[in-house]
Amino acid sequence: MSKRNYEIVHQGSRAVIVTGFACLMLVLLLSGNILLYIAPHLILYAWLAVIFLVAAAGFQSYLFIAAVKGSAVDCACDGDHGHDRAPQLYSVRRSVFVFVLFAIPLLLGTLLPNSALAGSLAQNKGMNLGALPTGRGAAGADLVEVDGNQDPALKQLFKTDVYNRDYAKLGMLLYGQDVIEMKDEWFIEKQQALNLFADSFKGKTIRITGFVYREEGLSDSQFIVGRMAMTHCIADISPYGFIVDSPDAAQYADDTWITVTGTIDQTDYHGQKVVKIVIGSAEPASPAKIPYVYPDWNFASKL
Amino acid sequence: MHNESAVRKPQRSYANGLALVCLAFIAILYVLSDYGPGAIIADPRLQIFKTVFVSIILETMPFLWIGVFLSAILHVYVPDRLIQRMIPRNPILGIIAASVLGIVFPLCECGIVPAIRRLINKGMPVYAASTFILVGPILNPLVFWSTFTAFRGRPEIAYGRMGLAFIVALIVGLIVYRFVRSNPLRVRENRDHEHDHSHENNKLAAVMGHAINEFFDMGKYIVFGAMIVGLLQTFVSQTDLASLGQASGSANALMMGLGFILSLCSTSDAFVAQSFVTSFSGGALIAFMVFGPMINLKGVLMMSAVFKTKFVALLVSLVVILVYAGTFVLDYVFLK
Numbered sequence: 001m002s003k004r005n006y007e008i009v010h011q012g013s014r015a016v017i018v019t020g021f022a023c024l025m026l027v028l029l030l031s032g033n034i035l036l037y038i039a040p041h042l043i044l045y046a047w048l049a050v051i052f053l054v055a056a057a058g059f060q061s062y063l064f065i066a067a068v069k070g071s072a073v074d075c076a077c078d079g080d081h082g083h084d085r086a087p088q089l090y091s092v093r094r095s096v097f098v099f100v101l102f103a104i105p106l107l108l109g110t111l112l113p114n115s116a117l118a119g120s121l122a123q124n125k126g127m128n129l130g131a132l133p134t135g136r137g138a139a140g141a142d143l144v145e146v147d148g149n150q151d152p153a154l155k156q157l158f159k160t161d162v163y164n165r166d167y168a169k170l171g172m173l174l175y176g177q178d179v180i181e182m183k184d185e186w187f188i189e190k191q192q193a194l195n196l197f198a199d200s201f202k203g204k205t206i207r208i209t210g211f212v213y214r215e216e217g218l219s220d221s222q223f224i225v226g227r228m229a230m231t232h233c234i235a236d237i238s239p240y241g242f243i244v245d246s247p248d249a250a251q252y253a254d255d256t257w258i259t260v261t262g263t264i265d266q267t268d269y270h271g272q273k274v275v276k277i278v279i280g281s282a283e284p285a286s287p288a289k290i291p292y293v294y295p296d297w298n299f300a301s302k303l
Numbered sequence: 304m305h306n307e308s309a310v311r312k313p314q315r316s317y318a319n320g321l322a323l324v325c326l327a328f329i330a331i332l333y334v335l336s337d338y339g340p341g342a343i344i345a346d347p348r349l350q351i352f353k354t355v356f357v358s359i360i361l362e363t364m365p366f367l368w369i370g371v372f373l374s375a376i377l378h379v380y381v382p383d384r385l386i387q388r389m390i391p392r393n394p395i396l397g398i399i400a401a402s403v404l405g406i407v408f409p410l411c412e413c414g415i416v417p418a419i420r421r422l423i424n425k426g427m428p429v430y431a432a433s434t435f436i437l438v439g440p441i442l443n444p445l446v447f448w449s450t451f452t453a454f455r456g457r458p459e460i461a462y463g464r465m466g467l468a469f470i471v472a473l474i475v476g477l478i479v480y481r482f483v484r485s486n487p488l489r490v491r492e493n494r495d496h497e498h499d500h501s502h503e504n505n506k507l508a509a510v511m512g513h514a515i516n517e518f519f520d521m522g523k524y525i526v527f528g529a530m531i532v533g534l535l536q537t538f539v540s541q542t543d544l545a546s547l548g549q550a551s552g553s554a555n556a557l558m559m560g561l562g563f564i565l566s567l568c569s570t571s572d573a574f575v576a577q578s579f580v581t582s583f584s585g586g587a588l589i590a591f592m593v594f595g596p597m598i599n600l601k602g603v604l605m606m607s608a609v610f611k612t613k614f615v616a617l618l619v620s621l622v623v624i625l626v627y628a629g630t631f632v633l634d635y636v637f638l639k
Binding site: 101123128164167235236 | 452453457458519526532540571581
């Protein structure tokens with residue numbers, strides 16, 4: 001291949017890749033499907049990436065056109081195209097290799113449908129039932145009440161160590177509700193609060209929507225209703241859920257979405273004490289388009 | 304990209320890379336071939352692989368661009384040796400200054416690694432650069448805050464993570480200062496200095512050109528890394544892995560391995576570590592959260608784009624030994 005042809009292929013393939021990524025991200029951002037890949041707080045950064053990509057696509061196209069016209073762009077400092085050397089075979093091969101490598105995610109992202117991952121991935125990740133860390137509370141030292149002017153008896157119920165005061169506040173808020181609704185907001189935080197103060201919540205009514213999931217160690221009359229939590233991107237999602245006790249558990253198929261209403265109780269699971277739900281009623285539910293929940297580091301300030 | 308004059312080495316390494324990608328594809332095809340052509344698209348495992356793969360690339364994209372633009376701007380606008388004058392002469396002070404840099408520039412490794420080559424070319428000592436690469440992703444306020452919230456009931460985990468990361472990076476910096484005499488950078492970037500960026504107009508073009516070059520240079524390692532992470536997440540079950548080692552010694556090593564494989568961002572790994580809280584000791588969790596951000600699959604691939612393989616191997620082995628030993632000390636002394 002002549003040097004000029006190599007230059008055209010090299011610059012052209014780069015222009016295609018950069019433009020491709022710009023388009024892929026733009027389409028995902030505009031359709032909202034980007035939330036199937038990254039968490040909402042990264043969307044701003046994704047737009048930043050689009051700006052960079054569009055600028056790069058423009059510049060790279062200019063380099064490509066210059067290559068086609070045969071005029072070298074001098075100060076691009078493209079240390080790669082060996083100014084005075086005839087291009088050797090391997091640099092062509094290298095260009096092709098890089099092009100193919102970058103084309104794989106582009107093609108996969110464009111051709112395959114965007115889909116949400118639920119139970120199928122939970123199997124690999126291990127369900128998180130909110131069991132308390134081992135060793136916690138053994139010291140039992142320095143339990144404190146939360147500040148504020150709530151009922152002293154209620155404060156007594158939600159006594160905890162200083163680090164869990166935020167959960168105590170959330171717990172007191174939940175305690176006052178007739179039905180504890182496990183919605184998208186604060187799913188993980190509420191699960192933590194319920195497990196921390198499981199004794200106080202015993203017998204309370206709870207309603208939760210999520211996917212059905214099973215793993216080893218559950219009895220025949222049990223299944224798990226869970227949600228997937230994402231911190232940054234799909235690579236770090238992990239499932240959070242509750243064990244549900246139901247006499248006709250077998251009728252709920254894995255990966256289907258249901259809404260369960262029931263009462264809170266406690267159970268032993270793999271040697272850990274966790275909250276469970278004794279089923280009252282259940283109905284099929286449709287999965288949310290973006291089925292993920294997100295940890296909220298700052299929930300306490302919004303209470 | 305880079306300079307062809309860098310003898311004949313690249314030829315072999317790219318052929319190897321190509322072979323690896325082909326092998327990966329054959330593996331995918333082999334696994335999927337059990338299910339007829341129609342079922343392949345619908346196979347949940349293909350969906351998992353694709354989603355994890357694309358997700359990591361999309362998430363990395365902005366930070367990679369920040370890194371490569373920073374690097375290009377440094378290259379074009381910042382005079383050589385400027386940074387040398389800013390970093391304290393005393394190696395210990397220099398290393399400490401480099402560790403604190405992460406607090407001022409809270410960048411993850413996808414941003415740090417592209418910039419580090421320029422920083423070294425602009426006079427940052429190699430020992431300070433090694434410290435910055437290791438500790439930058441951990442010792443910053445965002446990471447401390449996310450760790451602290453994930454382990455609300457046990458603040459000692461957040462402090463242990465920060466402290467161990469700092470000490471490991473400090474020791475690695477000192478060892479590099481004492482023993483590494485040769486230039487650890489891959490040679491190919493050196494000829495950049497031949498260029499003369501005199502005109503303002505050309506300088507902008509130069510920034511764009513360098514940034515794009517480096518995007519492809521680094522990007523191919525990220526794509527490759529994301530592909531492997533995607534495959535591992537699809538076919539290797541985290542729970543099975545976790546059940547392999549519960550005993551204290553093997554648990555710490557196991558969690559380091561998990562951190563290596565998962566290649567998570569340092570701000571999000573605390574919540575993943577949290578899901579292991581019932582089955583692993585504090586030391587093992589800290590091993591996961593210190594080793595993972597310092598040395599992981601994606602990061603090591605990126606580092607090998609910048610540094611000679613020997614130097615990367617040195618860094619990896621030092622960090623393995625130090626983190627493993629450090630978490631033992633933590634387990635028996637502070638987290639009883």
